Structures are given as structure tokens and as C-alpha cells.
Amino acid sequence: MPVTLVEVAARAGVSPATVSRVLNGNYPVAESTRQRVQEAVRELDYVVNAHARALLHSTSGIVGVVLNDASDPFFAGIARGIQGAAAETSRLSVICNSEGDPEQEFAFLELLRGHRADAVILVGAAPEDAEYLVEATARAKGMLSHGTRLVLCGRPAPGEDAPGAVVEIDNAGGSAAITRHLIELGHRRIAYITGPDGRTTTTSRLAGFRAALAETGVEPVPDLVVHGDFSRQAGHAGVERLLAADAEFTAVLAANDLVAAGAVHALRAAGRRVPDDVSVAGYDDLPTAVDVWPNLTTVHVPLEEIGRMAVELAFGPSDQDSVVTVPTALVVRESTAAPAAG
Amino acid sequence: MPVTLVEVAARAGVSPATVSRVLNGNYPVAESTRQRVQEAVRELDYVVNAHARALLHSTSGIVGVVLNDASDPFFAGIARGIQGAAAETSRLSVICNSEGDPEQEFAFLELLRGHRADAVILVGAAPEDAEYLVEATARAKGMLSHGTRLVLCGRPAPGEDAPGAVVEIDNAGGSAAITRHLIELGHRRIAYITGPDGRTTTTSRLAGFRAALAETGVEPVPDLVVHGDFSRQAGHAGVERLLAADAEFTAVLAANDLVAAGAVHALRAAGRRVPDDVSVAGYDDLPTAVDVWPNLTTVHVPLEEIGRMAVELAFGPSDQDSVVTVPTALVVRESTAAPAAG
DNA sequence: CTGTTAGCGCCTTCAA
DNA sequence: TTGAAGGCGCTAACAG
Numbered sequence: 001m002p003v004t005l006v007e008v009a010a011r012a013g014v015s016p017a018t019v020s021r022v023l024n025g026n027y028p029v030a031e032s033t034r035q036r037v038q039e040a041v042r043e044l045d046y047v048v049n050a051h052a053r054a055l056l057h058s059t060s061g062i063v064g065v066v067l068n069d070a071s072d073p074f075f076a077g078i079a080r081g082i083q084g085a086a087a088e089t090s091r092l093s094v095i096c097n098s099e100g101d102p103e104q105e106f107a108f109l110e111l112l113r114g115h116r117a118d119a120v121i122l123v124g125a126a127p128e129d130a131e132y133l134v135e136a137t138a139r140a141k142g143m144l145s146h147g148t149r150l151v152l153c154g155r156p157a158p159g160e161d162a163p164g165a166v167v168e169i170d171n172a173g174g175s176a177a178i179t180r181h182l183i184e185l186g187h188r189r190i191a192y193i194t195g196p197d198g199r200t201t202t203t204s205r206l207a208g209f210r211a212a213l214a215e216t217g218v219e220p221v222p223d224l225v226v227h228g229d230f231s232r233q234a235g236h237a238g239v240e241r242l243l244a245a246d247a248e249f250t251a252v253l254a255a256n257d258l259v260a261a262g263a264v265h266a267l268r269a270a271g272r273r274v275p276d277d278v279s280v281a282g283y284d285d286l287p288t289a290v291d292v293w294p295n296l297t298t299v300h301v302p303l304e305e306i307g308r309m310a311v312e313l314a315f316g317p318s319d320q321d322s323v324v325t326v327p328t329a330l331v332v333r334e335s336t337a338a339p340a341a342g
Numbered sequence: 343m344p345v346t347l348v349e350v351a352a353r354a355g356v357s358p359a360t361v362s363r364v365l366n367g368n369y370p371v372a373e374s375t376r377q378r379v380q381e382a383v384r385e386l387d388y389v390v391n392a393h394a395r396a397l398l399h400s401t402s403g404i405v406g407v408v409l410n411d412a413s414d415p416f417f418a419g420i421a422r423g424i425q426g427a428a429a430e431t432s433r434l435s436v437i438c439n440s441e442g443d444p445e446q447e448f449a450f451l452e453l454l455r456g457h458r459a460d461a462v463i464l465v466g467a468a469p470e471d472a473e474y475l476v477e478a479t480a481r482a483k484g485m486l487s488h489g490t491r492l493v494l495c496g497r498p499a500p501g502e503d504a505p506g507a508v509v510e511i512d513n514a515g516g517s518a519a520i521t522r523h524l525i526e527l528g529h530r531r532i533a534y535i536t537g538p539d540g541r542t543t544t545t546s547r548l549a550g551f552r553a554a555l556a557e558t559g560v561e562p563v564p565d566l567v568v569h570g571d572f573s574r575q576a577g578h579a580g581v582e583r584l585l586a587a588d589a590e591f592t593a594v595l596a597a598n599d600l601v602a603a604g605a606v607h608a609l610r611a612a613g614r615r616v617p618d619d620v621s622v623a624g625y626d627d628l629p630t631a632v633d634v635w636p637n638l639t640t641v642h643v644p645l646e647e648i649g650r651m652a653v654e655l656a657f658g659p660s661d662q663d664s665v666v667t668v669p670t671a672l673v674v675r676e677s678t679a680a681p682a683a684g
Numbered sequence: 685c686t687g688t689t690a691g692c693g694c695c696t697t698c699a700a
Numbered sequence: 701t702t703g704a705a706g707g708c709g710c711t712a713a714c715a716g
Contacts (some may be wrong), residue, residue: 001400001488002488006693017694018704021702027701047455048456050457051392051394052393052694055397056708057708058691058708070421071418071423071697076413079413080439083412083438092436093436095421096425096434097422110389111434114391116344116393145343146345147344265632267636280708287630288633290574290607291633327592347711348709348710356710357688358710359687359689360686361711364708375686394708397691397693398691
């Protein structure tokens with residue numbers, strides 16, 4: 001039903017080729033002809049068919065983004081950066097929520113390949129099991145060999161031989177920094193509420209925590225590490241579990257700010273003051289970190305910038321598959337303090 | 343560079359048409375042939391070119407979503423619903439952040455039209471000026487006449503004659519309900535921090551507030567209405583302005599939860615306890631509402647459901663342009679209480 | 685059941 | 701400076 005270039009040509013009394021030339025502007029056309037064509041375009045409200053164009057160029061102007069859940073503020077921040085950078089170059093970003101499910105992730109990859117996405121950006125932690133790794137690497141090679149750039153964002157490369165660019169977050173470093181902060185304040189018994197099992201982000205943040213303990217000679221207490229995911233509920237439940245077990249701790253380090261928010265909530269519900277009785281620290285510096293009271297001490301991760309960087313890598317010179325590691329920064333606010341004396 | 347159907351056909355030793363039939367499965371093909379074709383598809387890692395297909399069908403499997411900012415939890419919630427519903431029918435949702443700028447909004451509409459989006463969903467408040475209305479109505483007609491369904495989501499139809507389906511939120515109703523809640527608690531001097539000027543949502547929420555005052559005979563105090571936008575900063579600044587002006591109020595009603603969070607913050611910074619000294623209420627029931635302490639009394643808006651509904655309207659029977667109004671519900675939590683005696 | 689043909693809307697030679 | 705012709709990858713007739 002939409003208007004075609006031929007109709008525009010007819011109306012303007014020129015050939016289709018001429019219309020095309022006016023539209024693309026990369027070819028000399030007489031001023032008067034150009035005027036007539038542009039008028040016809042306006043009158044008919046014509047817009048080029050992106051598909052027909054994509055068919056010729058075998059490029060679509062589409063950037064695929066696959067992430068767990070775009071309504072999660074972590075992903076939302078990165079997606080925002082991607083979308084902005086993509087829009088600046090007239091590209092459309094297609095956001096796909098995989099719900100963290102590899103099946104869905106692959107299904108979206110397939111769909112995006114069908115749409116001949118110019119690039120696909122995979123955002124967020126990846127599963128760590130071997131099966132996934134093999135499959136993912138194979139997929140990655142498939143995309144690349146079919147002309148779609150692949151960028152991993154917030155996850156490490158699946159293996160040495162896996163192609164594609166990578167924007168990594170210094171999770172271990174940030175986690176170590178915030179752990180040291182707690183230790184410097186005088187905390188020795190620090191509880192840790194983890195992210196979801198078997199994801200790269202969970203592992204590296206936990207590793208940073210442990211590294212900082214080791215490095216400063218603070219003895220790790222296995223019972224103080226409780227499992228969670230990246231949700232507020234996990235933080236709440238984690239603290240409740242610690243409390244129910246009569247665990248002794250003066251600080252809680254959470255896998256992210258959402259978890260920290262839940263932890264603060266549970267602590268308050270149990271009558272513990274934050275930070276007077278227990279310090280709480282988060283990760284990611286999500287917008288919510290300053291809604292929580294007391295405002296969360298956390299690790300800042302430049303989400304939007306990470307998204308923009310991913311787009312740059314996707315469309316920059318692709319001579320080598322670059323790996324960029326984004327630094328993180330400790331942000332001290334109100335939720336951490338020295339432990340109560342005694 | 344990607345593999346084409348012809349190559350698959352060559353490898354399988356059949357004609358392109360046969361491959362097409364196997365792929366689409368809507369035509370009888372001998373089992374043995376099918377096997378051979380499928381094997382070739384696998385070996386070559388072939389995926390149909392969605393553009394070539396779209397060219398034939400003049401349908402693209404793309405749902406365009408235009409909103410202010412996908413990282414804003416309000417939009418994120420709706421977008422999530424849209425994305426889920428779209429994915430269930432193998433459609434790709436394309437999210438475009440217009441930053442609330444009509445220019446950008448129109449630019450995206452254009453882009454999406456170029457991609458022959460099957461439907462476009464416009465999410466969030468619309469500007470109220472006449473110029474925009476005219477332009478928007480014209481655009482809407484353009485899309486429709488070119489075969490793209492249009493759904494407005496969280497904004498009223500631009501005019502009687504404007505085509506397209508609409509999912510409206512009962513903003514005035516929810517606002518009135520929460521205002522009545524405050525009045526019933528005993529509040530008479532209620533401050534109101536508005537959303538951004540000249541947007542439909544701002545207007546209708548404010549209207550609901552005023553209607554409830556009128557209906558219950560509480561005298562409105564113009565000085566207690568301060569302007570804001572939908573951000574935390576606005577809430578903070580709004581309260582600071584009220585305080586600086588020595589305004590007397592026992593409750594603050596905010597245009598949304600983000601604003602309410604900022605208001606709580608500013609009140610606490612000024613030494614006022616919430617809800618003991620001042621009650622605070624928000625709107626939208628965003629995830630953050632329960633991170634704020636005290637947990638926010640607010641109006642629940644079923645964001646994800648609204649998104650799903652928009653998709654249903656987009657692809658449902660289009661005989662008539664339906665208008666659905668989504669009800670809202672008061673959620674009483676901890677941030678509101680009776681005013682201090684005296 | 686399978687192959688051949690034509691054409692979706694556009695752009696890019698090649699000629700004029 | 702402009703027009704005519706062919707083809708991008710796929711599918712829907714139409715034959716066989």
C-alpha cells in the first residue's frame with residue numbers, strides 16, 4: 001500500500017533513476033528536476049523502503065541488542081547508551097529481552113541475523129557452563145562469517161579463539177576496592193550476597209571480594225557468603241537467612257545495588273540500623289542507590305558510556321578484535337561506616 | 343557475504359522454490375527432499391533474508407516503540423510488556439528514545455516507516471500544544487494510510503478525527519483517589535509537585551488532584567502547587583522551594599514516584615520526618631517505591647500489562663479504533679499517615 | 685511433488 | 701543531465 005519510487009517518478013514526470021538520485025543526493029541532478037521530485041515526494045508522503053535498500057546493500061541499519069531484561073536499570077543504562085550512539089548514525093537499535101535464557105538468546109541471534117543486523121551487541125553476564133560456551137562461540141563465528149559484527153558487553157570473550165570485540169567491566173577490581181573500603185573502616189566479618197549462580201559477573205565480583213580479603217589478611221568466613229541473584233528480593237532473603245543463622249557480621253557487601261537495597265530493608269525490619277549497626281555496600285551505582293536511605297556506598301559503573309563504547313567498537317575499524325576494559329570507581333556515601341566499638 | 347537460498351538449493355541439488363517451500367513448510371514436499379534441504383541449510387548455516395521476504399509481503403515483523411527514555415522505569419515497564427508480547431509472535435520490537443523531543447519522535451516515525459514497521463506504538467505523555475497536535479494527527483494518518491498500525495499508549499488520542507488505537511491510563515482517577523486518601527487521613531494543606539509543563543499526563547494528574555479537593559470541599563492553595571518534571575531532582579528542588587517559601591503543608595503529593603523519592607530526600611535533609619511530620623505520596627508504583635524509606639504510598643499502574651495491551655490492539659482486529667482505559671489502584675504503604683495533631 | 689518464471693522496490697551500470 | 705535495463709534474495713503463480 002505504501003507509495004513507491006515509481007509512483008513518485010510518474011508524478012514528477014521523470015524516470016525512477018532520477019528520483020533515486022535526488023533522494024540519495026550523491027549524483028548531479030538539475031536543480032529544476034530536483035525541485036519537482038522533492039515536491040512529488042512531499043505530496044505523496046514518500047519514504048524509501050528500507051528493505052529494498054537493504055537488499056541491495058546487504059546492510060540494514062539495524063543494531064541488535066540482546067540482554068536479560070531492559071527494565072532492569074543495569075541493562076537499561078547500557079541500552080540507553082547503545083540507542084543514543086546508534087541513533088546518531090541513523091541506525092535503529094532493536095532490543096531483545098532474553099530473560100537470561102540461552103535458548104531465547106540464540107533465538108534472537110537468529111532473528112537478528114535474518115534481519116541482517118549490521119551488528120549485534122550481547123549485553124550482560126554469560127552463563128559459565130561449557131556447553132553454552134561451545135554453542136556461543138559457534139554462533140559468534142557464524143555471525144561474523146555472515147557479515148554481522150558482534151560485540152560482547154559486560155561479559156568476557158567466551159574463549160581465546162572466539163571472535164568479536166569486547167567491552168569488559170572491571171568487576172573484580174571494583175569489588176576488591178569496595179571490600180578494601182570496608183576493611184579500612186575496620187570491618188572484619190563481612191557478609192557477601194552473591195549474584196545468580198554460574199554467571200561470569202557473579203564469579204568475578206565474588207573473586208574480587210575474596211582477593212581483597214586475602215590481600216589484607218582478613219580471614220574469609222564461608223558461612224557469610226550467601227547466594228542470591230541480582231534482585232531486591234535476594235538481598236532481603238539473604239539478610240534474613242544470615243540473621244536466622246545467627247551469623248555475626250558488621251557489614252554486608254551485595255552483588256549489586258538492588259540486592260543492597262533489599263538488604264537494607266531486611267536489616268531495618270530486624271531492628272538493625274544502617275550504618276550504625278551494620279554497613280551495607282552495593283555495586284553498579286544504579287539510580288536507585290540514592291533513593292535508598294541511607295544512600296548506598298557502591299561501585300560506579302559508567303553504564304551509558306559502556307553502551308556507546310560497544311557501538312563504537314561495532315562500527316569502528318575492525319582490523320583487530322579489540323578488548324576494552326572499563327574501569328570502575330568506588331563511591332562512598334552514607335551506608336557504610338566504622339563498625340560499632342565492641 | 344551471507345548465504346543465499348540459491349546456494350542452499352545448489353548444495354541440496356534442488357530448485358530454489360523447493361528450498362523456499364521446505365523453509366516455509368506450507369506446501370507439500372517429499373520427505374527425502376526435505377531432509378536433504380534441511381541438511382544443506384544446516385551445513386551452510388543459512389538464515390532467510392528478512393528483507394527479501396519483507397519486500398514481497400510488505401510486512402516486516404517489526405514493532406516500533408517510540409518513548410521518551412527506555413531507562414526511565416515507567417517506560418521500561420511498558421516497553422517490557424510490549425517486547426514480551428511482540429516476541430511471542432516472533433516480532434522484533436524496535437525501541438526508540440525520543441527524549442521527549444517531538445522532532446526526534448517524528449524522525450523515528452519516519453525511520454520506522456522506512457522499515458515498514460507493522461505497527462508503531464507511541465508511549466507516554468504527549469505535548470499539548472496545537473502545532474504538535476496538528477502535525478501528529480497528520481503523521482498518524484500518513485502511517486495508517488501507508489499500512490502501519492498506530493497505537494497510542496499512555497496518552498490520549500490527539501483529536502476526534504485522529505485515527506489509531508489508544509491505551510489510556512486513568513491518571514485523573516488515580517490522582518483523585520490518592521488525594522482523597524490524604525484528605526481522609528486529615529490533611530488539608532497538601533502540596534503538589536507537578537510533572538513537566540504542557541504534557542498530557544501532567545495535566546490529567548493535576549486535574550485529578552484538583553477534582554478531589556473540590557469534591558471534598560478542601561480549599562486549594564495555589565502556592566502549594568510547584569512545577570517539576572518527572573525526575574528525582576524535581577522532587578528535591580520542589581520541596582526545597584516550598585520550604586524556602588515557608589509554605590505550610592502537612593503532605594506532599596508528587597507527580598510520580600521518582601519525584602516523591604526526591605521529595606522524601608529533601609524533607610529528611612531539612613529535618614522533617616516522613617510520615618510523622620509530612621506525608622508523601624507518589625504515582626506509578628515503580629520498583630523504586632519500595633526502595634525508598636519509608637515505602638511510598640502510591641498509585642499502581644500496571645505498566646507491563648499496558649504494553650501487552652498495546653500490542654494486542656496493534657495486531658487485533660482493526661475494524662474499529664478501540665480506546666481502552668486502564669484502571670489504576672491506590673497502594674497505601676508507609677509514607678502517609680495522619681498529620682501531627684495541632 | 686518439483687522446476688521455471690516473474691516481480692516485490694530500489695540502485696547502479698551503461699547509453700544516450 | 702537523464703533514461704533504460706538488470707539484479708539484490710525471495711516467493712507465488714503456473715507448468716510439468
